[in-house]
Amino acid sequence: MSRAEKIKGLLRKTFGELADGSDLSRMDERILCDASKSMKQAVAAHERMGRLSTWRKIMRTKTVTLATAATVLIAAFLLVTLDRSASTAWSVQQTMAAIKALSTLHIEGKAYWGSVSDPELVNFNFWVQFPNEDSELLKMRFECYKRIVIAQGETAYECWPNEKIAKIMNGPEIPEFQAWYKAADFSPWLTGKMLWILQQLSDDWTEEAQFDPSTGKKQILVTCSYAPSDTSYSIVVDAESKLVQTARMWLKGQPCVDAYAFTYNQENPPGAFELPTDYTIIDEKAIEESRALYNHAGKLFVEKKFMEALKFYQQGYGQYGSLNNGQVGADMLYMVGMCYPEIGQFDKMVETFLKYINEYSHLPKYDHAYYCLGLAYEELGQNEKALEAYEKCLLISEGINEPDQYSVKSARRHIEKIKAEQDNRSSP
């Protein structure tokens, strides 16, 4: 034994036995008790921060700004048609009749989006399909160039067209959205709260009769403001139909929304309230459920109850295979593949990772699957196939993963080992 080895041996002998044969229960108890308290506090604080930051993020999103603008317009529209019954121009019966006759609404306009100092002018479209005999759902679609929000009854989808991703929003069930949905009472846009605010607080309401310069038709120009949000409105109502023709909104004295065209009872574009089929839907509720299942299976895996873990991973793969662009299913299937070697079924491991590669090659980390496939083949004595799999792993990783990344490094090591074995066999 070399001197260095002897020194190392002495160190290990001297200090390596500190935890052996000693009663450390008091120390363990003290450390775990304090660490548990610290952990509980940290997790609670993290959850609070998470909720707050999500809410802040939501409130900062441009979609919300635009949705709020649309809310105001719709509220103003309802205000004009439903309220002011004292005015001879709009009796309750007339407005009720006007509302009943409506089946669709399309608002087209421009909105200033972004910071107050440097706003960006964007075009938006807002379609409404009122409940009718075919569908009892109120459907809405708010669209600008970056974001589309589609509401079908209580389910809303926030879509990112560039990324082709849609996020399902089940307002009453998602804590971050509860306040928003409560305020809206039904949807983010058709908000009773905003209507109520305008009804109660708009104390500078003015009406002025005028004639449309292009058509000569009689119009009523309504102006009002809502002091708490420093917003002002200018709404033009057709005297004959009692419906809004144009609407403008100012925020802090700066133009904010210019809805220059209101179209009623026109057929909405086909599929306006449907999600495009090529969108990936992010269903947060299902993701939450799948995460719970994955964690449960993971716990069993750590406890080395591999058969039980396998059952849950398989269930998760079957149930959530395509969720979140396949990411959830990929994670589940990967772990299915990792359970098989634990119970000695390397042929099933091969089968699983081949399936993984076939189904989830669009995901960024599928090089790991090739690495695992190589391991399984190697265990089965199929070194040629193993070599092929390892090489594929390196090929995919090139330029993506760090050279010392686990799968890359290990794949390289296995390739060297297999080649060395082959060389040994071929040499006389």
Next chain:
Amino acid sequence: MSTRVVKGRPIVIEDRLLIWRFNAGDMDALRCIYEKYKPALLSVAGALLNDAAAVEDVLHDVFVRFASQAGHFSLNGSLKGYLAICVANRARNVNRKDRRIGSERLTTATLRAPYEPDSSKAIASAEQRQVVSHALAQMPLEQRQVVVLHVLGSLRFREIARQTGVSIHTIQSRYRYGLEKLRLLLNGEADQ
């Protein structure tokens, strides 16, 4: 059947899962991590401090601090490496503090392992520990840390280099010189 796959890959998976569960607030995960790495961390702390109370305090501080990161803990490298480096850093701070207040803990310490039962074997091992600890205490701090982390913490040089932000060559030379220095200080003790 070879156990290479069985015993190799799942270790990585296990830590990943443990950290995931730890971040989700699972107390069992914290306990698992503690039980899994306690022996190695005790060895590291014991070699760097050699005082039962200080060893326990260091381990306590490291785990409480680690637990306070639950919910957002992310790891670059191995969990064992991270915890071992935390223990080494904390032990270094304790030693510095002791030197500041004039205590010569390492040279005059009682040199008993934590909760070591009294027996002739224990006394013999305590004596041996005294000699080795004395030698370790005379080594430069950086060399002692690398030797302890590599030999007792089973950390690779690459891992130590990554966690401490020092180049791997420096770590390797510190280890080499450290081992040589220790050999001279022990003056043939290892050969017995």
